[in-house]
Amino acid sequence: MSYILKPGQQVRTETSGMTCEVSKFLGGGGQGEVYAAVVGGKAVALKWYYPASATAEQRAALETLAAMGAPSPKFLWPSELASASSVSDYGYIMPLREARYRSIVDMMKRRIEPSFRALATAGLELAHSFLQLHARGLCYRDISFGNAFFDPHTGEVLICDNDNVTVDTRARGAVYGTPRFMAPEIVRGDAVPSAQTDLFSLSVLLFYMFMMHHPLEGKREAAIRCLDLPAMRKLYGTEPLFIFDPTDDANAPDATHQKNATIFWSIYPKFLRELFTKAFTEGLSDPQHGRVRESNWRAVMVRLRDSIIYCGHCKAENFYDADTLAATVSSRGQNAGACWSCKRQLSLPPRIRIARSEVMLNHDAHLFPHHVDDERRYDFGQALAEVTRHPTEPNVWGLKNLSRQTWSATTARGELKDVAPGRSVTLARGTRINFGRAEGEITF
Amino acid sequence: MPDDQFTTRRWRVVGHSVRGASHERAGTPNQDAIHWLPASSSDELPLVLALADGHGSAKSFRSETGARLAVETAAAVVRDFLKVQTESLSATKRMAEEWLPGALVRGWQEAVAAHLAAHPLSPDELDPPHASRHANAAAQIDSSNSLVAYGTTLLVAAVTESFILYLQLGDGEILNVSAGGEVSKPLPEDARLFANETTSLCSPDAWRDFRVCFQVVSHAPPSLILLSTDGYPNSFLNATGFLKVGSDILAAIRAGGLDAVNENIAAWLTESTRAGSGDDATLGLICAEDAQHDADASHTNEDTAGQNRNDAKTGDAFDGA
Numbered sequence: 001m002s003y004i005l006k007p008g009q010q011v012r013t014e015t016s017g018m019t020c021e022v023s024k025f026l027g028g029g030g031q032g033e034v035y036a037a038v039v040g041g042k043a044v045a046l047k048w049y050y051p052a053s054a055t056a057e058q059r060a061a062l063e064t065l066a067a068m069g070a071p072s073p074k075f076l077w078p079s080e081l082a083s084a085s086s087v088s089d090y091g092y093i094m095p096l097r098e099a100r101y102r103s104i105v106d107m108m109k110r111r112i113e114p115s116f117r118a119l120a121t122a123g124l125e126l127a128h129s130f131l132q133l134h135a136r137g138l139c140y141r142d143i144s145f146g147n148a149f150f151d152p153h154t155g156e157v158l159i160c161d162n163d164n165v166t167v168d169t170r171a172r173g174a175v176y177g178t179p180r181f182m183a184p185e186i187v188r189g190d191a192v193p194s195a196q197t198d199l200f201s202l203s204v205l206l207f208y209m210f211m212m213h214h215p216l217e218g219k220r221e222a223a224i225r226c227l228d229l230p231a232m233r234k235l236y237g238t239e240p241l242f243i244f245d246p247t248d249d250a251n252a253p254d255a256t257h258q259k260n261a262t263i264f265w266s267i268y269p270k271f272l273r274e275l276f277t278k279a280f281t282e283g284l285s286d287p288q289h290g291r292v293r294e295s296n297w298r299a300v301m302v303r304l305r306d307s308i309i310y311c312g313h314c315k316a317e318n319f320y321d322a323d324t325l326a327a328t329v330s331s332r333g334q335n336a337g338a339c340w341s342c343k344r345q346l347s348l349p350p351r352i353r354i355a356r357s358e359v360m361l362n363h364d365a366h367l368f369p370h371h372v373d374d375e376r377r378y379d380f381g382q383a384l385a386e387v388t389r390h391p392t393e394p395n396v397w398g399l400k401n402l403s404r405q406t407w408s409a410t411t412a413r414g415e416l417k418d419v420a421p422g423r424s425v426t427l428a429r430g431t432r433i434n435f436g437r438a439e440g441e442i443t444f
Numbered sequence: 445m446p447d448d449q450f451t452t453r454r455w456r457v458v459g460h461s462v463r464g465a466s467h468e469r470a471g472t473p474n475q476d477a478i479h480w481l482p483a484s485s486s487d488e489l490p491l492v493l494a495l496a497d498g499h500g501s502a503k504s505f506r507s508e509t510g511a512r513l514a515v516e517t518a519a520a521v522v523r524d525f526l527k528v529q530t531e532s533l534s535a536t537k538r539m540a541e542e543w544l545p546g547a548l549v550r551g552w553q554e555a556v557a558a559h560l561a562a563h564p565l566s567p568d569e570l571d572p573p574h575a576s577r578h579a580n581a582a583a584q585i586d587s588s589n590s591l592v593a594y595g596t597t598l599l600v601a602a603v604t605e606s607f608i609l610y611l612q613l614g615d616g617e618i619l620n621v622s623a624g625g626e627v628s629k630p631l632p633e634d635a636r637l638f639a640n641e642t643t644s645l646c647s648p649d650a651w652r653d654f655r656v657c658f659q660v661v662s663h664a665p666p667s668l669i670l671l672s673t674d675g676y677p678n679s680f681l682n683a684t685g686f687l688k689v690g691s692d693i694l695a696a697i698r699a700g701g702l703d704a705v706n707e708n709i710a711a712w713l714t715e716s717t718r719a720g721s722g723d724d725a726t727l728g729l730i731c732a733e734d735a736q737h738d739a740d741a742s743h744t745n746e747d748t749a750g751q752n753r754n755d756a757k758t759g760d761a762f763d764g765a
Contacts, residue, residue: 030532030537222550257546
């Protein structure tokens, strides 16, 4: 197969007037081809449009986006246009995606198997990124798992294909993407893409990442032989029904072909399931008020990450589900339930409750400004505390102060201690720690 | 999508499947299959070609049928899918990548279930009285995993006016040959396929294992698309030897026409399985009609049409096993 551009071929960037030399073909899509290239000694990505997609409208949209700049470094944003006398049409320059970022499609195909922690981090970063995009009055229009990449080890995300982003409410042009990720009102033809419809697509993307399945593809989809437009319109537009709708099981997952969804659904805590249920019940019928907002997803993703516990037997990640456990409290304390993987009994690690957070103090746990300072919510940059093991007593665990501020700790007996930077406080039931702006209590 | 952006090309498909030399000796059937739509020679697009390689192992004792059901189902499912795609190329690409593999697997599983209902596994199949071929099969196959008896790979190429779609599950080769004779593989390699291991339509969640490529016909589309089950490429000493077949066949088509090449395919395959892998071998070709008399054949050494073709199939490229 020949490509539009060849290695070594040079094009010119239109704003800075620099030479851009093509290194190699990276991939092709429906609109054009993407190449690795070099501009001024720096590796970049160059997308070149097919003739059918190289429209004047697309060019104008790219110029606007390049002038606005990226909402955050998470977006592989068009920086400037490129053209050449030797080849028709045009392209644009954007940052090159590092190899450590993998497609969510790779996860669907099990080429990568991220931890739940990485997945929750990716969910948090996606919600946060789209919040930043929408806050600038922009609309992505085409959120789907083909456009989001993440590092399977850390959960850091990158969002690609930003050339279809438009100013919200100006999106009157072509509708991109597939009905599978579109809000039902777009599939029905009742609305055009907007920040509000992006919210629906974001919910589908998150559901897909966590359940490895589409939220509306249950028995009804499994029965479809030919997924033509009328079938898609019905499934995703006129009669959408959540596969876990609490009041209607007419579209429940097919036991043979769709069992993954059911398996994953049961692993997650109730608060996550409830938010997905809202997204695909109220969010289907009430686009204005029923949709789950980016900020809701962000809060739930942090809570999910803070809820991870490890099975003492097989080490698998599980979730502390306070809502469900509350119903199973016995005289001997909470029954943490069984590990989803090895089915053996889980035991809970010490936990710390700080304002709105409850964090599982696993052996690898960290606390961040987000947890202890209301004015620095979602700041996960520098850890302020970490769980450590006592140097001489391996059964004793502590919380080490990594901040520059001295904490004050009060034990269950009322003893008051200072915890200077670099020092640790023993994890003991009832100990309260004042971090300066917030106080936390250790529970078992 | 403005149709006038694309020049309508005419395409033809030919292909053959031959029983492997080792299967002839063992008296087992050809467990490969090939099927295309439209079945009769016609200019109608989409054109869909499907090949399958039934596993033929002791557990997959119905893989001859599994392969046949795979190619028939796949050709129909892909054709029906393509006929209803009217949206943008981006949308079609996504549906092809995200939805179609699942539909192919479901279609095959249902065809297998219907065949099983009409022809339940017999005691002889599960516990053959004499042969060792099905040894231990009874212990391994029951109603919960009867799909394994039909296990097969699947390769599909589909040509429309504006794009070419490739889907592959398991081993086998799909090659593109450009007008200049340059040979390339549209699909990425699958690291899980090594030695005799293959992914299969009968695997749990088989849809995840599909490799899919969506190729827009915009700049320089291939002149020849070649699909082969692994019995053919495995007859070559190395991958390079097989890649050369692509450019050699295009040269042969230009030298003698597609019909002449078609008449020779079965003989080439037979020769290669006898001297090479011993496995069933199947080759399908989708050829752009303009490629047959492409004026720009200067990139290709026309002499290769005869001599090199023979070298590639019968000469030092064979491992002689």
